[in-house]
Every structure is written in structure tokens, then in C-alpha cells.
Amino acid sequence: MSAVVFARHAMTPAERLRDAAWVAFVGLVLGIPMVGLTTVDAGGRLGVETRFGLLAAVVAAVFGGRLLLRWAIDQARNRKLERERASTATAADRASGALKLVNFLGWVALGTAITLPILFSDNRYVVDTATTVLIYVMLGWGLNVVVGLAGLLDLGYVAFYAVGAYSYALLSTQFGWSFWEALPVSGALAASFGILLGYPILRLRGDYLAIVTLGFGEIIRIILVNWTEFSGGPNGISSIPRPSFFGLDFTRSPAEGEQSFAGFFGLEFSPMHRLIFLYYLILVLALLTHAFVSRLRKLPVGRAWEALREDEIACQAMGMNTTHIKLSAFAIGAMLGGFGGVFFAARQGFISPESFVFTESAIILAIVVLGGMGSQMGVVLAATLLVLIPEFGRGLAEYRMLLFGLAMVLIMVWRPGGLLAHREPTLRLKPLQQSAPAKEAAR
Amino acid sequence: MNTPATTTLLSVRQLTMRFGGLTAIDDLSLEVPAGKITGIIGPNGAGKTTLFNCLTGFYKPTTGSLRLNHPRHGEIRLETLPSHRVARDAQVVRTFQNIRLFPKMTVLENLIVAQHNVLQRASKFSIAGLFNLPGYRRAEAESIARAATWLRRLGLEQLADHAAGELPYGIQRRIEIARALCVDPLLLCLDEPAAGLNPRESAELNDLLLYLSGELGLSILLIEHDMSVVMRVSDHIGVISYGRKIAEGTPEQVKNDPQVIKAYLGEDDDEDDSEQRTHAVAGGANP
Numbered sequence: 252m253s254a255v256v257f258a259r260h261a262m263t264p265a266e267r268l269r270d271a272a273w274v275a276f277v278g279l280v281l282g283i284p285m286v287g288l289t290t291v292d293a294g295g296r297l298g299v300e301t302r303f304g305l306l307a308a309v310v311a312a313v314f315g316g317r318l319l320l321r322w323a324i325d326q327a328r329n330r331k332l333e334r335e336r337a338s339t340a341t342a343a344d345r346a347s348g349a350l351k352l353v354n355f356l357g358w359v360a361l362g363t364a365i366t367l368p369i370l371f372s373d374n375r376y377v378v379d380t381a382t383t384v385l386i387y388v389m390l391g392w393g394l395n396v397v398v399g400l401a402g403l404l405d406l407g408y409v410a411f412y413a414v415g416a417y418s419y420a421l422l423s424t425q426f427g428w429s430f431w432e433a434l435p436v437s438g439a440l441a442a443s444f445g446i447l448l449g450y451p452i453l454r455l456r457g458d459y460l461a462i463v464t465l466g467f468g469e470i471i472r473i474i475l476v477n478w479t480e481f482s483g484g485p486n487g488i489s490s491i492p493r494p495s496f497f498g499l500d501f502t503r504s505p506a507e508g509e510q511s512f513a514g515f516f517g518l519e520f521s522p523m524h525r526l527i528f529l530y531y532l533i534l535v536l537a538l539l540t541h542a543f544v545s546r547l548r549k550l551p552v553g554r555a556w557e558a559l560r561e562d563e564i565a566c567q568a569m570g571m572n573t574t575h576i577k578l579s580a581f582a583i584g585a586m587l588g589g590f591g592g593v594f595f596a597a598r599q600g601f602i603s604p605e606s607f608v609f610t611e612s613a614i615i616l617a618i619v620v621l622g623g624m625g626s627q628m629g630v631v632l633a634a635t636l637l638v639l640i641p642e643f644g645r646g647l648a649e650y651r652m653l654l655f656g657l658a659m660v661l662i663m664v665w666r667p668g669g670l671l672a673h674r675e676p677t678l679r680l681k682p683l684q685q686s687a688p689a690k691e692a693a694r
Numbered sequence: 695m696n697t698p699a700t701t702t703l704l705s706v707r708q709l710t711m712r713f714g715g716l717t718a719i720d721d722l723s724l725e726v727p728a729g730k731i732t733g734i735i736g737p738n739g740a741g742k743t744t745l746f747n748c749l750t751g752f753y754k755p756t757t758g759s760l761r762l763n764h765p766r767h768g769e770i771r772l773e774t775l776p777s778h779r780v781a782r783d784a785q786v787v788r789t790f791q792n793i794r795l796f797p798k799m800t801v802l803e804n805l806i807v808a809q810h811n812v813l814q815r816a817s818k819f820s821i822a823g824l825f826n827l828p829g830y831r832r833a834e835a836e837s838i839a840r841a842a843t844w845l846r847r848l849g850l851e852q853l854a855d856h857a858a859g860e861l862p863y864g865i866q867r868r869i870e871i872a873r874a875l876c877v878d879p880l881l882l883c884l885d886e887p888a889a890g891l892n893p894r895e896s897a898e899l900n901d902l903l904l905y906l907s908g909e910l911g912l913s914i915l916l917i918e919h920d921m922s923v924v925m926r927v928s929d930h931i932g933v934i935s936y937g938r939k940i941a942e943g944t945p946e947q948v949k950n951d952p953q954v955i956k957a958y959l960g961e962d963d964d965e966d967d968s969e970q971r972t973h974a975v976a977g978g979a980n981p
């Protein structure tokens with residue numbers, strides 16, 4: 252047994268040949284019916300023809316491919332081992348390296364996000380896609396509180412997104428509320444729904460929690476489909492007012508006595524103005540979300556969420572009320588999802604239950620998991636990837652989702668902990684070495 | 695805080711805990727004096743951990759009562775409280791036989807989480823915390839200072855910023871004790887703290903326990919298999935077997951109690967074996 256285990260680390264050439272021969276044999280066995288034999292139409296009757304030449308080629312390819320694969324794996328392993336041996340870096344060095352990388356990525360992402368609409372000011376497609384990325388980033392950060400920090404697997408997050416979107420849609424179309432008036436109220440409503448969902452499932456964990464939250468998401472969607480008088484049913488709600496820029500609308504011909512954005516600034520009307528405004532709006536909302544969540548993480552609540560994820564029983568033994576901690580995670584996560592929903596409704600101008608299906612929950616969850624549970628920067632990377640991959644795959648038509656799945660599998664094989672699995676402590680007794688003089692000076 | 699030697703901190707009265715047909719604790723009564731170390735010993739499966747679980751609110755006893763004589767709040771019936779209130783309000787704090795740290799968090803964070811209630815109050819529903827107001831900043835600095843004090847006392851200072859779950863077993867045991875101390879316990883309940891420690895670490899644990907009870911006047915309830923620890927540090931020992939208390943007294947008395955020797959041997963053991971085991975129990979105090 253141990254011989255096999257050893258052999259897996261670095262095979263001798265003979266072992267590699269034997270391994271490849273074995274795999275080629277399996278290929279041959281499978282290949283005979285699949286490749287070696289084929290049916291032909293022989294004058295109205297079905298005949299069997301052999302294709303041994305092709306079969307031989309396939310088996311040879313399998314043999315060569317396997318040989319190459321094993322060799323590549325061994326090379327990669329050796330290099331990794333060497334690197335590990337050679338690295339005299341302490342854990343602190345590595346931690347500060349990871350921190351630097353994350354910070355660097357953060358500044359690059361922020362710079363890109365701010366300049367993007369300036370560079371692509373007449374490219375509707377780019378600005379639209381970037382807005383979608385930011386919505387997912389914001390939702391990812393919201394769900395990150397529940398799943399990444401508190402460790403509560405929530406498969407129905409889209410429900411809070413829907414609550415936010417419908418709250419704004421109804422408040423604005425029925426009562427004439429503006430975007431900025433409706434935003435906090437919708438967030439509060441979503442948070443209440445978070446608590447509402449949280450209560451019955453306080454005792455559930457893991458799979459059971461996932462199933463119930465999944466059900467909750469579906470219940471909200473089904474209510475929206477069926478309660479026609481309230482939500483417009485499957486037809487949804489249309490002509491939702493768009494947010495204005497401090498009272499200035501983005502219209503070609505403003506209503507009597509009002510001014511439009513273009514008119515006020517003396518610009519020529521362009522439909523891009525509104526798109527760019529919406530883009531910056533979600534950027535600001537997302538950045539506020541980021542600042543809020545990052546700060547919460549360093550506060551007692553945030554540490555309590557992480558402690559809850561690590562060990563609920565130990566939390567109780569430390570005198571922590573886990574009920575409050577769970578509910579606060581659900582409420583904050585739901586509120587952020589609700590804000591995302593308000594923006595979504597305002598951007599689309601039209602919403603229907605179809606926008607809030609389980610797939611959305613799954614994508615947001617995938618963003619959190621791929622990003623590296625609890626990692627804020629990871630969410631940005633994962634959201635960008637998960638929105639862009641299907642976009643780039645448009646040319647591939649029906650293979651698009653296949654590409655999407657493949658990318659997810661590859662990421663999880665390559666980085667099982669997520670793209671950025673590094674966890675930065677919320678506080679340190681001793682500041683990191685590199686930054687020590689700076690911190691000392693700042694005191 | 696000097697309490698007279700006679701004060702009873704906790705009295706367990708006729709405690710019974712049944713799981714279906716199994717009686718894990720059977721009509722157990724026990725007094726835990728304040729400011730002393732009380733050892734609880736007994737063979738595997740005797741019900742020691744179950745006693746801790748009843749005491750700290752993780753199990754609801756079938757019958758019986760657990761009365762804590764709290765210096766500020768008066769008598770507290772522990773069996774009526776949920777586990778987090780036992781730790782927070784009654785200040786009875788425990789460790790676990792199978793260590794339960796927050797593995798991905800650093801050692802320092804583990805100790806800060808233990809001060810959650812104090813910090814949460816200072817953060818005023820996170821509002822004061824979000825804006826980093828002076829009141830919250832002060833509370834946070836105090837909590838770090840308190841954690842640092844315990845880390846220094848337990849020789850963990852160098853490891854403060856390491857993930858707790860990546861450290862060796864013996865160190866994790868120490869972290870768990872440091873974390874429990876950060877909750878500000880009145881009664882510290884340790885479930886086999888010496889399990890898995892090497893002799894040197896065991897000796898250090900002895901010193902620590904004597905320091906906590908001798909210098910700080912902390913009351914400690916100690917479940918332990920390692921006789922070298924329990925016999926040396928305990929002021930008083932209770933012996934449990936099959937959920938019943940079979941003996942009680944000073945280490946010396948307990949060591950020589952025929953009932954105890956029998957319980958540790960099993961009744962069917964033959965002469966030779968029992969002689970050997972007697973030595974094991976009696977000689978346990980000498981390393």
C-alpha cells in the first residue's frame with residue numbers, strides 16, 4: 252500500500268510506462284465497441300465494419316497522453332516540493348505577502364471600476380455588463396456575511412433580493428416614493444424578512460438549513476407569481492421610475508417645469524448618461540457595502556459570526572447568545588440583498604418573478620464559494636469571472652453553460668479553498684514585520 | 695477576594711440524568727467549595743462529562759438541582775439557564791474534553807471572542823463600533839490587554855497571531871484554558887485538561903492550576919484522568935462510578951478507599967492484576 256502511495260509522488264520511467272500501458276488497455280477495451288466497430292448501411296441492411304486503424308490511433312493517443320499527463324503531474328509536484336523546501340519564508344511573511352496581493356488587487360479593481368465608464372463612455376454593452384458585475388459583487392458581499400462569515404448555508408438568498416426589488420417597485424409605482432426614500436425602507440423590509448426566515452431555522456444546521464432556505468426562496472417567488480393583485484403576478488411590475496441625479500431626470504424631453512440632466516449641464520442628450528449614472532450609483536452602493544461589511548468583521552458581531560462558523564457549542568460555552576448572532580447575520584445579509592434588489596428594479600424599470608429564480612441564488616452562492624468563503628476581494632474576482640465567462644461564451648451558443656461549468660470545476664480543482672482563501676486576522680497583537688515601523692510611527 | 699474556606703460555591707443535589715434507558719448520572723450530590731480545586735475522577739463512561747454538560751446548561755438534568763452561590767446575584771439555579779447564560783450570568787465557564795477552539799481564528803482572536811459580551815455592550819449595537827468611538831476603542835484596548843496578560847502568563851505570547859487550529863495539541867489545550875479565563879469565570883470547569891499532554895506540560899498545568907486557585911482565589915472543578923495532576927493539585931476529590939458518587943475526601947483518603955480501588959479495577963479482576971492496579975492508583979501521585 253505504501254509503495255503505491257510513494258509511487259504517486261514521483262514515478263520512475265518504468266512505472267510511468269506500465270501505468271500508461273494499463274490506461275491504454277482500458278482505452279482499447281472501451282474503444283473496441285465505441286471506435287473499432289461501426290455500423291454501416293449495406294444496401295438496406297445493417298452491417299458492421301471494423302476501423303482498427305482508427306482504434307490503434309486512439310489507443311496510441313491515450314497511451315501518449317497518459318504518459319505526458321503523469322510526467323507533467325510529477326514535474327509540477329517536484330517543483331512545488333522544491334519551492335516549499337526552498338522557501339524560508341515564515342508564516343508572517345507569507346501572510347503579509349497575501350495581504351499585499353489582496354490590497355494590490357483591490358486598488359487595481361477600484362481604479363478600473365472608476366475609469367471604466369470614462370474609457371467606454373459610448374459602449375453601451377461594456378457599461379451594462381460592468382453594472383451587472385457590480386450588482387453581483389454587492390449581492391456576493393451581502394451573502395458573504397451569512398455564508399462566508401457566519402457559516403450558515405443559505406440557498407434562498409434571492410428571496411431578499413426579490414423583497415428589495417418589489418418593495419421599491421411597489422413603493423414607487425403605488426405611492427410615488429423616490430429611489431432614495433425607498434432605499435432604506437426596502438432594506439429594512441428585507442432585513443425583517445431575514446429575521447422572519449432566521450427564527451424558524453435557528454436550530455438547523457448544514458444540509459437542513461440549506462433545504463429550508465431553498466424552500467423559503469421558492470415560497471417568496473411563488474407568492475409573487477400567484478398573488479396577482481399585489482405583485483402583478485407573472486406579468487410583474489413595469490414602468491418603475493428610474494433614479495434621478497439630484498432631481499434631474501435622464502430624459503430627452505423633460506416634463507413641464509422640470510429639467511433634464513442633459514439640459515441642466517448643457518449637454519447633448521445621450522441615453523448613455525443614464526447608464527453611466529446607474530453604473531456609478533451601484534459602484535457607490537457596492538463600496539459602501541464593502542466598507543460596512545469590512546468594518547463589521549472587525550467588530551464583536553463580526554468576530555462572533557466567524558466564531559459561530561467555527562464552533563457553535565464553543566460560542567455558547569463562552570456566554571454568547573447564538574440566537575442573536577445568527578439573526579444578526581441573516582438580517583444584515585438580507586438588508587444588503589434588499590439594497591441590491593432596489594437597485595436592480597430601478598435599473599431595469601421592470602421586474603417579474605422570473606428574475607428571482609433559484610439559479611440566481613446558486614450563482615450568488617457560487618460567487619461566494621469560488622471567491623473563497625469570507626474573502627471580500629475573492630467575491631470581486633469570482634463575480635467578474637462568473638458574469639464574464641458566459642458573456643465571452645456567447646459565440647459558443649449552447650456550449651456556453653458547459654464552458655461555465657468547466658471553469659467552475661477547474662477553479663475548484665486548482666484552488667479548493669476559493670480564489671483568495673487567505674484570511675486576514677481582525678486584529679493582531681504584533682503588527683506585521685514589514686509594516687511595523689509605519690504602524691509604530693502612526694501611534 | 696478572600697473567601698472563608700468553608701463557603702460552598704456550588705451544591706449539586708440529587709442530580710439524575712437519564713438518556714432513554716441509560717442512567718448516566720444517578721442521584722449524585724456534591725459540594726464544591728469556593729476558592730479551591732475540586733477534582734472529579736472516575737472510570738471512563740462514569741458520567742463526569744455528563745455532569746459538566748448538566749452544570750453548563752448543555753443538558754437539562756432529569757431531576758435534581760444545581761445551586762450556585764453567586765457573590766453578587768445570590769443563589770442561581772444553573773439547571774434553569776441556557777448554556778450561554780450559565781457562562782455569561784453565572785460565570786461558570788468550561789473547557790471541553792475534545793478541544794473546541796475556533797480553529798481558523800488566531801489565538802488572540804479566540805481570547806477576544808471570549809470577551810464578546812463586554813465588547814458587544816461597549817460597541818452599543820455596533821454603532822459605537824462602526825464609528826470607532828472612544829468608548830469602544832477603550833473597551834477594545836482593554837480586552838486586548840487582558841488577553842495579552844493571559845497569553846503571557848501561559849507562555850503563548852509568541853503564538854498570538856497564529857491560527858489556533860494549526861498549533862500542536864498541548865498548546866491548544868492551554869489556549870482553551872486561556873480563553874475560558876478571558877470569560878472572567880467564578881467557577882472554572884476543566885474537562886481532562888491534561889489529556890494528551892507530555893509530563894513536562896502536565897507539570898506546567900499543575901503550576902498554573904495552583905496559581906489560579908492559590909494566588910487568584912479562583913474556584914476550579916477538575917475532571918482528570920492523569921493522577922499525577924489530580925492528586926497533587928486537588929484540595930478535595932469526588933469519585934464517580936456508573937453515575938454514582940462512591941467516595942469523597944482529600945486525595946489521601948480517596949487514594950486508600952477500597953471502593954475507589956475496586957471501581958478502578960472492575961469487580962471480576964483476579965488477585966495479581968488487582969495488586970498491580972492498586973499500585974497504579976496509589977502510586978499515581980509520584981511521577
Ligand SMILES: Nc1ncnc2c1ncn2[C@@H]1O[C@H](COP(=O)(O)OP(=O)(O)O)[C@@H](O)[C@H]1O
Pocket residue numbers: 713716718736737738739740741742743744745
Ligand atoms: N447525549 C448522550 N446521549 C446518550 N448517552 C450519553 C450522552 N452523553 C453521554 N452519554 C452516556 O453517558 C455515559 C457517561 O458518559 P460521560 O459523561 O461522557 O463519561 P465520562 O465520565 O467518561 O466523561 C456514557 O455511557 C455515555 O455513553
Ligand SMILES: [Mg+2]
Pocket residue numbers: 742743744791
Ligand atoms: Mg469525559
